[in-house]
Amino acid sequence: MNLTLKVWRQSGPDDEGRLVRYEIEDVSPDMSFLEMLDVLNERLILAGDDPVAFDHDCREGICGMCSMMIDGVAHGPQKNTTTCQLHMRHYKDGDTIVIEPWRARPFPVVKDLVVDRSAFDRIIQAGGFISVPAGSAPDAHAMPVPKVDADDAFDAATCIGCGACVAACPNGSASLFTAAKITHLGLLPQGQPERGSRARAMVEQMDEEGFGGCTNTGECTAVCPKGIPLDTIARMNADYLRASRKSG
Amino acid sequence: MTATIDRGKATEPVTQIPSRPRRSRRRVSSNSLKAVMAVSGAVLVLFLVLHMAGNLKIFAGAESFNGYAAWLREVGYPLLPHRGLLTLLEAGLVVAIAAHMYSAIVLARRAANARPVKYAAKVKSRADGYATRTMRWGGVIVFFFVIYHLLDMTFGVANPEGHEATPFDRMVAGFDPSRWYITVFYVISVVMVGLHLRHGLWSALQTLGLARRYPVLKASAAGLSALLTLGFLVVPLAITFGVVR
Ligand code: HEM
Ligand code: SF4
Ligand code: FES
Numbered sequence: 307m308n309l310t311l312k313v314w315r316q317s318g319p320d321d322e323g324r325l326v327r328y329e330i331e332d333v334s335p336d337m338s339f340l341e342m343l344d345v346l347n348e349r350l351i352l353a354g355d356d357p358v359a360f361d362h363d364c365r366e367g368i369c370g371m372c373s374m375m376i377d378g379v380a381h382g383p384q385k386n387t388t389t390c391q392l393h394m395r396h397y398k399d400g401d402t403i404v405i406e407p408w409r410a411r412p413f414p415v416v417k418d419l420v421v422d423r424s425a426f427d428r429i430i431q432a433g434g435f436i437s438v439p440a441g442s443a444p445d446a447h448a449m450p451v452p453k454v455d456a457d458d459a460f461d462a463a464t465c466i467g468c469g470a471c472v473a474a475c476p477n478g479s480a481s482l483f484t485a486a487k488i489t490h491l492g493l494l495p496q497g498q499p500e501r502g503s504r505a506r507a508m509v510e511q512m513d514e515e516g517f518g519g520c521t522n523t524g525e526c527t528a529v530c531p532k533g534i535p536l537d538t539i540a541r542m543n544a545d546y547l548r549a550s551r552k553s554g
Numbered sequence: 555m556t557a558t559i560d561r562g563k564a565t566e567p568v569t570q571i572p573s574r575p576r577r578s579r580r581r582v583s584s585n586s587l588k589a590v591m592a593v594s595g596a597v598l599v600l601f602l603v604l605h606m607a608g609n610l611k612i613f614a615g616a617e618s619f620n621g622y623a624a625w626l627r628e629v630g631y632p633l634l635p636h637r638g639l640l641t642l643l644e645a646g647l648v649v650a651i652a653a654h655m656y657s658a659i660v661l662a663r664r665a666a667n668a669r670p671v672k673y674a675a676k677v678k679s680r681a682d683g684y685a686t687r688t689m690r691w692g693g694v695i696v697f698f699f700v701i702y703h704l705l706d707m708t709f710g711v712a713n714p715e716g717h718e719a720t721p722f723d724r725m726v727a728g729f730d731p732s733r734w735y736i737t738v739f740y741v742i743s744v745v746m747v748g749l750h751l752r753h754g755l756w757s758a759l760q761t762l763g764l765a766r767r768y769p770v771l772k773a774s775a776a777g778l779s780a781l782l783t784l785g786f787l788v789v790p791l792a793i794t795f796g797v798v799r
Contacts, residue, residue, distance in 0.1 A: 325674055377675050378673050378675035378676055378677040378678055379677075379678065404674060404675035406674060406675065409669060409671045409672070409673060410668055410669060411667060411668050411670055475669075476665070477661075477665035477668060478665060478669040479584075479665070479668070509583055509585050513581060513583050513584055516668055517668050518584070518661070518664050518665035518666075518668035518669065519584030519585070519587065519588055519661045519664055519665065520584070520585075520588065520761075521588075521661070521665075521686070521757070522686070522753070522756075522757040522760045523679075523681055523686050523687075524681030524686075525680060525681045527681070528681040529680060536760070536765075537765065537766075537768070539760065540759075540760050540763050540764070540765040540766075542763075543585060543588075543589075543760065543761055543762065543763035544762075544763025544764070545763070546583075546585050546763075547585070547763055548763075550586065
């Protein structure tokens with residue numbers, strides 16, 4: 307199939323950037339979205355042009371690097387699917403596809419489609435951990451965890467830190483990402499001692515990075531490739547308010 | 555072999571957060587501001603429920619309605635001064651509205667600051683609909699409505715009967731069939747309030763960390779807002795269509 311791509315090109319953080327149009331022929335429906343971009347880049351290189359910079363690593367939906375806004379939807383049209391797992395069979399001959407980087411002040415564009423998501427790392431650094439000696443593996447079942455809690459904690463732990471939630475949020479809020487980690491650790495016995503201080507530190511770091519506040523629009527969970535649910539945010543809010551009431 | 559990857563900031567080591575005392579943070583957190591919105595919103599919702607119940611007394615006739623209005627001014631007398639409790643409630647409402655709007659404005663500015671660049675492609679909402687997207691401007695419209703409403707019914711300045719008339723007469727004159735455009739304005743505004751609450755009711759519980767079972771919760775929020783909207787609408791409509799005169 308033949309496609310028209312409109313890709314955001316920006317040579318560096320200080321370039322103002324623009325959408326550039328590319329016509330691309332003979333795209334196989336079996337290609338993944340990133341493979342389609344690979345083909346575009348091969349052709350650009352052969353033509354002596356600068357290839358389109360985009361982030362990717364695992365290409366199997368687990369690393370969260372392949373961030374891009376496809377026709378105004380984070381990770382494109384398929385639900386619960388990262389860009390690398392999106393296949394060209396969902397498009398048809400003659401389609402025009404607009405590809406842009408995540409847009410949020412805390413995610414500055416590095417080049418083309420690549421944004422700097424280290425704000426997420428700093429939110430995790432602020433409290434997304436448990437302080438235990440992590441020597442040898444503990445005995446299985448030494449610590450009882452109810453099955454529902456284990457399942458919910460695991461679901462929350464599947465967040466891959468891709469940033470789609472921020473990109474889709476009209477407020478540029480990082481609540482879903484932050485809440486996923488707070489839920490993951492807050493549901494497990496190992497996470498209890500730091501549960502309150504973790505919620506406060508992570509929520510405050512989120513503000514500090516310049517992310518907006520949540521207005522419960524639900525746009526985040528709708529595009530999240532891992533389907534992290536909104537109730538994680540309720541849990542984050544509860545933990546945060548409880549901790550704030552206690553320590554004023 | 556060495557590989558040089560030059561991707562600028564993306565590959566630089568993450569800057570460590572300088573440890574600093576928590577107290578030095580200058581801003582109230584967005585989560586706390588949202589909690590203020592939720593609590594002040596809940597106060598306003600409670601008021602709306604009482605206000606609606608009071609309005610419905612119009613169907614019991616002029617005496618009952620005026621009696622209720624007079625009672626509001628006399629509750630607790632002589633323990634409390636004349637209009638004592640009412641003034642207290644009014645002050646509470648003013649504080650709630652001020653806190654609610656202040657938080658809404660600060661949060662809206664932070665949100666605009668967090669998303670300075672718009673997407674070139676048209677962004678389709680994939681989640682909640684109209685009610686959610688109209689919270690901010692809808693809220694502003696509701697605010698202007700409240701101002702007009704006070705001028706009309708409370709102070710009587712915008713009312714044909716004026717301040718001296720009984721509450722019943724003011725109400726009936728306000729929605730006289732000849733003033734149908736006022737009724738239309740009220741209908742639109744009350745529907746806006748209903749929309750605001752359709753999202754606001756469950757959103758407040760989510761903000762306070764109390765939300766559970768979302769389908770039930772959202773359905774109840776929609777049901778309660780519909781009930782409030784209808785309860786507020788029947789009174790002006792009944793007057794304009796001559797059911798109450
Ligand atoms: C006078 C009647 C009003 C009532 C009963 C009311 C009620 C509520 C409630 C219960 C919430 C939910 C709080 C939360 O999500 O945590 C809310 C949110 C909100 N209200 Fe109001 N409000 C009123 C007026 C206003 C006005 C005048 C404004 C305008 C500035 C406004 C703007 C907002 C905004 C921006 C939100 C947050 C939206 C969101 O959570 O998505 N409201 N309101
Ligand atoms: S919550 Fe979902 S959308 Fe947000 S970073 Fe994690 S995986 Fe990505
Ligand atoms: S490249 Fe790893 S999730 Fe897409």
